[in-house]
Amino acid sequence: MTQVPKSSPSKSPRGSWLRAAAAGAASLLLAGGAVALTSAQAGAAAGCKVDYTVNQWSTGFTASVALTNLGDTLNGWTLEWDFAGDQKVTSGWNATFTQSGKHVTVKNADWNATLATGASANPGFQATFSGTNDKPAQFKLNGVVCTGTTGPTDPPTDPPGNRVDNPYAGAKAYVNPEWAAKATAEPGGSRIADQPTGVWLDRTAAIQGVNGGMGLRAHLDRAVAQGAGLIQLVVYNLPGRDCSALASNGELKADEIDKYKTQFIDPIAAILKDAKYANLRIVTVVEIDSLPNLITNVSPRPTYTPNCDIMKANGNYQKGIAYALNKLGAIPNVYNYIDIGHHGWIGWDDNFGPTADLLAQVARDSGAMSNVHGFITNTANYGATKEPYFTINDVVGSTSVRESDWVDWNRYVDETSYALGMRQRLAQSFGNNIGMLIDTSRNGWGGAARPTGPGPRTSVDDYVNGGRTDRRIHLGNWCNQSGAGLGERPKAAPEAGIDAYVWMKPPGESDGASKEIQNEEGKGFDRMCDPTYEGNARNNYNMSGALGDAPLSGHWFSAQFQELMRNANPPLN
Known part of the structure; x- marks a missing residue:
């Protein structure tokens, strides 16, 4: 069946699952500052x-x-x-x-x-x-x-050279003090300032620190001082980065693969393998918004962009990711997770299988299969963790929810079902021990618009639209979405098959500017961040749903942070 064009990938701040959980596995314990339990x-x-x-x-x-x-x-x-x-x-x-x-x-x-x-x-x-x-x-x-035991108060000591099944289990995760300070400065922000978020390495300068900010080694040192057992890094600087969007373009040109290897990945690896960080479990999210673009946004798809055709032709996404997996995966305490987009991007049959095959091909051809610990979905995006009021198997009258305008023949309605479905498919290549992460940082969709029960069964569209908690105008909308809220708090092993809920995207950091802003960060203006934009083939020509007055991607967006707290689900105390 011919389907309408599929949606655009998640975008994020540039500068934002598996094993059945062991019986009694504890929730993620968070660490901050220099104070332990x-x-x-x-x-x-x-x-x-x-x-x-x-x-x-x-x-x-x-x-x-x-x-x-x-x-x-x-x-x-x-x-x-x-x-x-x-x-x-x-x-x-x-x-x-x-x-x-x-x-x-x-x-x-x-x-x-x-x-x-x-x-x-x-x-x-x-x-x-x-x-x-x-x-x-x-x-x-x-x-x-008080004399009770307090659980994992110290960094875990893992067997030398042996990775654990789930790095999040029993480990306190690092709280980035730079993000926490911004959160705390916001009215009410101290309620979430102790949550762990991803540290974004989105350009070469980020390794040493940008504009007086903390660099990679400073974050690692602070994690050790906090007594943390785990730190989360987003490795995000491929040549021709994010070929389907402008808001998150990077510093390296399409053909600068050697710079990527020698000036970006090699210095990161050199720091991570320092012996003083050996007791830290280091989770690396490897190059979001990359391989899925080579499936959905290339010719002859109606959603193609010339830049994605260039990257498919030169192979530098595959080469760069393979190099990163091998270089970082050689460090015993590093856990590599590869981005798999999200259900509203890859959930259709003609996207799902080819994406899984491309992931396996890149790892297999480069000999990096054993250096992939798992995969992450919904990074810096907005898809609901679980839709509570309808499933893909529901039927209204004689019409499947797959035929609704919102689902549009997708096989998945939320990130959990997508993550577990992709895990089952990827296990055929990577083995049954792969793990999955879900970024829940902005997919709470609370507030007054959140449904409290199923939609009316007057039609399949009424049923889905009335019951869906994801309140975006269209699944393809990705930039600074109006009405979004904080999602599930970071948590290890929330259910069988999921390593952790994570906040890889730091809440409050913009996806992209709502109007053109001159800058020296290589970031262009993407109309999907403009609240007046009426859309393109990637969101079936719907309004963008973006918030106005947004700064450049990765910059602090106070109005969005406040909205995320107001609409949080579960709600904040």
């Missing part, structure tokens, strides 16, 4: 544990204080500790905070006063400090010293 002292029958997690900048910090009751049910609780330095609490949430000198008292709110055995409360606060910011030595819950 609390220590424990002598036991008591009425027990508790506290995970104290900090995101720190030069003169201040936010802290999450995850309290778990290990004793009998409590009807009202008070948590106390003494600061080791001159920390001063300035505001708090999910509880009432008071401070006298170094002593801090935290009393429950009305709505979380009852703590059953095994239940948790999650108060947090913002504070200032000078000098050192050491962790409190001891916590007391209703006068009893």
Whole structure:
């Protein structure tokens, strides 16, 4: 069957699954600043544990204080500790905070006063400090010293030369202090400032640091100081990068493959293999928006662009990715994940199989098959993690949802079904141990427009449009989407087949400028970022759905950050 043109790939900040989970695998534990989790002292029958997690900048910090009751049910609780330095609490949430000198008292709110055995409360606060910011030595819950174990408080020690099945399991993930500081500066942003996000290596200068910012080694050093066990890097600087869009074009010309190898990948690899980072699990997301473009945006497709034809002809996407996989994969603690677009780009039959075959071909022809740990979907995009109110198998009357205008004969309706479907297909080439990641940073789609149940069964379009949580105008819309919200928080092994939900795209960083802005970053103006644009073949000539007044890709976009928090699903406290 002839299908309408398929949608455009995800775009992201340039500068943004597998194994059945082991029984009892813990959720991702987040680390921040130089503060680790609390220590424990002598036991008591009425027990508790506290995970104290900090995101720190030069003169201040936010802290999450995850309290778990290990004793009998409590009807009202008070948590106390003494600061080791001159920390001063300035505001708090999910509880009432008071401070006298170094002593801090935290009393429950009305709505979380009852703590059953095994239940948790999650108060947090913002504070200032000078000098050192050491962790409190001891916590007391209703006068009893917390003695419970706190889980993985130190970087995991993996067997030399052996990668673990799921690098996210049991590992605290690095919190980028540069992003966290921007988030914290936003009203309400401290609620999410302790979340781990991807560190984007989107140009050669990013290795050393751009405009006085942190470079790769500085991020790695900070991860070690945080006591993190995992750091996430996006390796994103192919020659002729992102051939189907202008907002995320890169610094290297289409034929500069040698520069890519020697001036970009080689220096990254040299830093990553430093012995002092050997206890860090280093997740690398290798070159998003690349190989899928060679399937969907080349001749004779109606969605073709001349630049993608050039990149298909010269083979530099394949060569560059193969080189990166081999060079980075030779480092024992590096875990390579390759981008597979998203369900609204690759989910159709004529895209799905060819994309899987191209991924396997690139890895096989370069001898890099063993250097691929897994794949990532929805990087910096907006597709729903799971559509709760309809599935691809639903029928209205005698009409399949595949025939609806929204689904448009796609085989998938959300990122989880796509990820698991692609994993099953890729396992034929890469083996059953491959893992999958889903970027959930902007796919919450909360707010007043979010459906609360299935759509009416008056027609298949009414049913799908009334029940879909992805509220984009069209699946092909990718730039700064209006109405989007934060999605599922980062979490390890959320279900069988998925290594982790991740925020690889740092929320608040723009996808592209809504109007032309002169710059020295190689970034052009893409009309898909213009809210007045009426579309092209890649979004079936629909409005772009983009927010106005957006800065260049990768630059901070305060209005979008605020909207993401307002529309978060699950909602923020």
